[in-house]
Amino acid sequence: MQNFLTIDRIEPQKRSQLERTKDYKEIYELLSKNDMKEQASRCIQCGDPFCHNKCPLHNLIPFWLRAVGGKYDIDLAFALSNETNPYPEITGRVCPQEKLCEGDCSLNDGHKAITIGAIEVAISENGIRNGLKPKFSQKKVGKSVVVIGSGPASIAAATYLLRAGVDVTMYEKQNRAGGLLTYGIPGFKIEKEIVARRIEWLKEAGMTLKTNIKIGEDVSFSELANLHNAVFLGIGAEQSNKANIVNENAKGTIMAIDFLRNIQKKQFKEDFDVSIDVANKNVAVIGGGDTAMDCLRTAVREGARSVTCLYRRDKFNMPGSKKEFKNALDEGVIFVYNVVPKDIIVNSEGGVIGINMQKTIMSNKTVEGRQSVETLKGGDFKVDADIVIFALGFSPSNPTFLSENGIEVNSRGAIVVDSEYHTSKSGVYAGGDCVRGAALVVNAAADGKAAALQILRDLSL
Ligand SMILES: Cc1cc2nc3c(=O)[nH]c(=O)nc-3n(C[C@H](O)[C@H](O)[C@H](O)COP(=O)(O)OP(=O)(O)OC[C@H]3O[C@@H](n4cnc5c(N)ncnc54)[C@H](O)[C@@H]3O)c2cc1C
Ligand code: SF4
Numbered sequence: 290m291q292n293f294l295t296i297d298r299i300e301p302q303k304r305s306q307l308e309r310t311k312d313y314k315e316i317y318e319l320l321s322k323n324d325m326k327e328q329a330s331r332c333i334q335c336g337d338p339f340c341h342n343k344c345p346l347h348n349l350i351p352f353w354l355r356a357v358g359g360k361y362d363i364d365l366a367f368a369l370s371n372e373t374n375p376y377p378e379i380t381g382r383v384c385p386q387e388k389l390c391e392g393d394c395s396l397n398d399g400h401k402a403i404t405i406g407a408i409e410v411a412i413s414e415n416g417i418r419n420g421l422k423p424k425f426s427q428k429k430v431g432k433s434v435v436v437i438g439s440g441p442a443s444i445a446a447a448t449y450l451l452r453a454g455v456d457v458t459m460y461e462k463q464n465r466a467g468g469l470l471t472y473g474i475p476g477f478k479i480e481k482e483i484v485a486r487r488i489e490w491l492k493e494a495g496m497t498l499k500t501n502i503k504i505g506e507d508v509s510f511s512e513l514a515n516l517h518n519a520v521f522l523g524i525g526a527e528q529s530n531k532a533n534i535v536n537e538n539a540k541g542t543i544m545a546i547d548f549l550r551n552i553q554k555k556q557f558k559e560d561f562d563v564s565i566d567v568a569n570k571n572v573a574v575i576g577g578g579d580t581a582m583d584c585l586r587t588a589v590r591e592g593a594r595s596v597t598c599l600y601r602r603d604k605f606n607m608p609g610s611k612k613e614f615k616n617a618l619d620e621g622v623i624f625v626y627n628v629v630p631k632d633i634i635v636n637s638e639g640g641v642i643g644i645n646m647q648k649t650i651m652s653n654k655t656v657e658g659r660q661s662v663e664t665l666k667g668g669d670f671k672v673d674a675d676i677v678i679f680a681l682g683f684s685p686s687n688p689t690f691l692s693e694n695g696i697e698v699n700s701r702g703a704i705v706v707d708s709e710y711h712t713s714k715s716g717v718y719a720g721g722d723c724v725r726g727a728a729l730v731v732n733a734a735a736d737g738k739a740a741a742l743q744i745l746r747d748l749s750l
Contacts, residue, residue, distance in 0.1 A: 293331040298401035299324060306619050310589050313476035313556055315382070316616065317407070325411040328404050329358030331396065339393035340405060345735040346380070348373050350390060350405055357412060367416030370409060371423045375448040375734055376487050378417075379441075379470065381409030382479045383730050385579075385610040425494035426454035432748050435460065435517040437504050440468020441730045442721025443523035444487060445737025446744075451494045453745050458517070459496060462503035464559055468525055470730065472550045475583050477590070478613075481557070505690030514694070519716050519744045522696075522704060523737060524688070526722035530681040532575065536633035537679070541641030545580045545680035552587055567676050568592040573644060575599050575630055576680030579609040584678045585622045586613075597623045599630065599672065601649055601662050625672075627651070629664060633677060644672045683727040701726060710740035718744060 302318040332354040356366035370377040386406040394402035439461035467484040529544040554561035572593040577600035634643040648668030687702035697705040697713035704719040720736025
């Protein structure tokens with residue numbers, strides 16, 4: 290261990306730009322066993338590990354790094370990483386590590402952080418190849434919980450309940466489980482087999498999964514709640530934010546999630562909307578976060594003629610992961626900064642032909658260091674586009690069954706919970722994006738886990 294002076298940080302290999310843009314497979318290769326061991330051996334085993342503190346799941350990072358970086362005990366590393374994390378093979382792939390564990394690694398101080406995310410994935414995949422599987426309770430405790438939604442928050446809640454021997458029934462309105470891991474985040478960031486494998490393990494552990502059922506419409510919430518000892522709500526934040534500009538609903542405009550979900554359905558060979566076709570078109574994506582990057586890179590794979598990102602701030606203030614921005618740039622995306630859309634230009638049939646844009650400038654920093662965006666007078670120009678994708682974030686959708694059942698939401702439509710994940714209705718808990726608003730997979734994982742542990746305490750288990 291502590292080999293950081295002789296071994297440099299390396300990243301997992303990426304497939305070439307030419308090869309990877311032809312398919313939806315993940316772009317990163319798995320670290321080789323030797324690279325995993327060497328990279329883990331760079332860890333200096335801090336007494337107060339900042340990486341562990343910064344990870345929302347408080348993963349036992351230095352311990353599993355020591356387990357593979359020392360005498361290579363993959364069984365121990367696999368067990369430790371699955372102890373605190375409901376799906377390490379998923380977070381290792383999708384977490385923006387530079388803002389989380391790796392961002393706080395002590396080696397950033399001149400030697401570059403440990404490649405924590407890639408090692409987390411390699412521990413899981415090598416362990417699974419060796420026949421390891423996450424462990425669940427064999428005995429049942431005679432209590433049952435219904436989990437509504439099947440995204441990261443719900444998978445995490447189900448995992449910790451099943452580990453304690455509680456019966457779990459999960460309801461999902463889509464065709465497949467996984468939430469945004471399945472129908473949002475594209476396969477080039479996480480292949481869908483990885484998500485399906487986790488769901489299968491939960492089913493093997495006894496979970497009942499019911500898909501294509503929308504709670505509040507197909508099945509009554511109150512009837513369901515009465516059948517179980519507790520309810521966990523992990524229904525996400527599904528409302529796409531609008532631009533509120535003229536012609537934003539014209540033919541050829543589309544919301545980011547509708548675009549990504551449609552392409553994923555096409556990949557799954559499920560029913561999809563054939564009219565959403567960007568091949569040989571000029572595609573403009575408005576927004577600069579992770580969802581925008583996913584739309585841009587998906588449009589590249591769908592054969593768009595040109596793919597342009599239009600973002601209102603400058604490059605340095607883009608909110609998404611720097612890694613994903615770089616990947617988009619390498620895949621041929623054009624970036625235009627400091628611009629906002631004024632209105633969508635349509636032809637005589639009402640179809641999109643372009644966008645009237647306005648240039649912006651960042652204001653001077655306030656004492657708190659904040660900068661706002663100001664439009665520049667006379668800075669108007671036109672961008673040609675056949676397809677405009679809006680990637681402006683998401684808000685909770687506040688379905689009517691919440692108010693009908695006395696479940697309080699705040700002014701943003703997010704479910705209100707106390708510090709122990711209780712909603713205003715006894716026996717009903719919530720977590721993930723439906724509570725926080727759009728956040729990260731690892732935040733949803735932490736919420737689902739903490740809510741499940743609270744349910745266990747409240748049921749005296
Ligand atoms: C395009 C995109 C890319 C992203 N990329 C990343 C990334 O790279 N890294 C990262 O950490 N985060 C990323 N995120 C954010 C991350 O996906 C979310 O924070 C996370 O999925 C939230 O988990 P959740 O379980 O709260 O909700 P969701 O994943 O939204 O799952 C909610 C589930 O509930 C179901 N549901 C809703 N209402 C009902 C009902 N009435 N009955 C039955 N089922 C219902 C929905 O169909 C859905 O499956 C991305 C988000 C998007 C949109
Ligand atoms: S879950 Fe995310 S933040 Fe935590 S150790 Fe893994 S990659 Fe880092």
